[in-house]
Amino acid sequence: METNISFKLKVWRQANAHAEGRFETYEMHDIPTDTSFLEMMDILNEQLIEKGEEPVTFDHDCREGICGMCSLYVNGHPHGPATGATTCQLYMRRFHDGDTITVEPWRSAAFPVIKDLMVNRNAFDQIQQAGGYVSFQTGGAQDANAIPISKDAADEAMDSATCIGCGACVAACKNGSAMLFLSAKVSQFALLPQGRAEAKRRVKAMLAKMDELGFGNCTNTGACAAECPKNIKLSNIARLNREFICAKCSD
C-alpha cells in the first residue's frame, strides 16, 4: 500500500576528483513509497535546480538492473539494503518515516570519484580489455553437437555471465579487491570449451591488469558475494585461483 514518507537524506557532495568532499543533508518531504530510489534522487535534483543549486551527480542508465551503471552506497550497503538488486531496483518502501538515509559513492582507490556520487570505473574496462573475451578461431564451422557441454557447466557459465560489472564487489570489500568481478569474467569462459583455448593467457593477463590498477588482495571475507546485485557466487573466486595457480605452474 502506498504511503508517503519524509526523511533526511545525507548525500556526499564533491565538486571534482581533487576537491575535498563533505556530506550535505537534505530534508525530503512526502515521498511516495512506490517511488524508486533513483526517482527520489531525481525529485531531489529538481528541487535543487528550482532553488538554483547544483544538482547531485550520480550514475544511472537503464534503470532496470542490467546495465550496471547505478552505483550508490546506501546506508552501509552497495546498492542499498535490498539483496540481489541494483540501486535502480530499490524502492522507497524499504525505508521508514523519519529515517536518515546516507548516500555515498563507491570508495576505492581504483574507483576515484569524478563528481559527487559518480566514480570512474574505467579500471573494469581495462581488466576486460586485458583478456575478457574470446578470439575467433576461424575455420570450418563445427557441427552443433561436436562440442557437448554439460547442463551444470552451461548454467554455471551463464550465472557468471550475469555479472553487470557495476563494482559493488569492490565497494563492499574492505580490501577494495575486484576478485569477484574478475572471477565472474574468467569463469564465464573457463567453464566452456570455446573459452578453454585462451584460458591460461586470459587469467594471467586479467589478473596482472587487476593488480596493476591498484585493487586489493582477496581475504575471503565474502562481503562481495553477499552484496552482489547479481548474486555472483564466492566459488567463482576459488575457480579463478585454481585457473591462475594451474596456469602459473604450467609455465
Next chain:
Amino acid sequence: MWLTNSSVGRKVVMSVTGLFLVLFVTFHALMNAVAVISFDAYDKICEFLGANWYAVLGTLILAGGFAIHIIFAFILTFQNRKARGNNRYAVNARPKNVEWASQNMLVLGLIVCCFLILHLVQFWAKMQLPELMDRPHLGGYAALQATFSLVWVLPVYLIGFAALWFHISHGFWSAFQTLGTANDKWINRWQCISKWWASIVFILFAVEACYFTWFFAL
C-alpha cells in the same frame, strides 16, 4: 616470481604457511595431551625434541613459517588499506554471512603473536635455548610447573587460545579457497571442517591449561 608479484600468489604463500601452522598447533595440542596423561612421558618427549639436530632444524623451519606468514600479513594489509583509499565509509554494515573473524585477521593474528612471545619466554627460553648454549635448562615437567603455578597464566592463555580459535576458524577454510580447492559444495564443507578443527584445538589447549593450573597452582 608469481608468489610475490601477484595478488593470488601472495595469498597462496599465506595459505600454505597458514596450513603449515595449523598442522603445527594441532601436533602441539596433541603433544600437550601426553602431559595430562603422564608427566614422565612428557619429559621423554621434551628430551627427544631437545637440542638434537632434527629438533633444531624443525624449529628453524617453523620459525621461518611464522616469519613468512607474519611478514606477508603486514604486506597484504598495507596493500589492502592502500587499495581501499583515503576516504572511509560513514556508514558501514557487515552483511550477513560475513564472519567477524574474516575482517579482523590481522588484529587476531597480533593477539596470537603476543601470546606466542609470552609462551616462548615461558618455555622455549628456558628449555631449548639454554640447551643450545650448553647452559642448565628445564625439562618439560619443571617448565610446566614454573609457568602454571602462577594463577594469572590461565586467563592470559585462554585469551590467546580464543584469538587462535577465531583466526583458525576463518584461516583454515580460507586457505583452501585460495588454493582453489573449493566449489559450491566444498566451501560449506571447508567452513564446517574449519570450525570443528579450530574448536577441537581450542578445547584441547584449554582443557590442558586448566588441568595444569589445577595441578600446579591450586
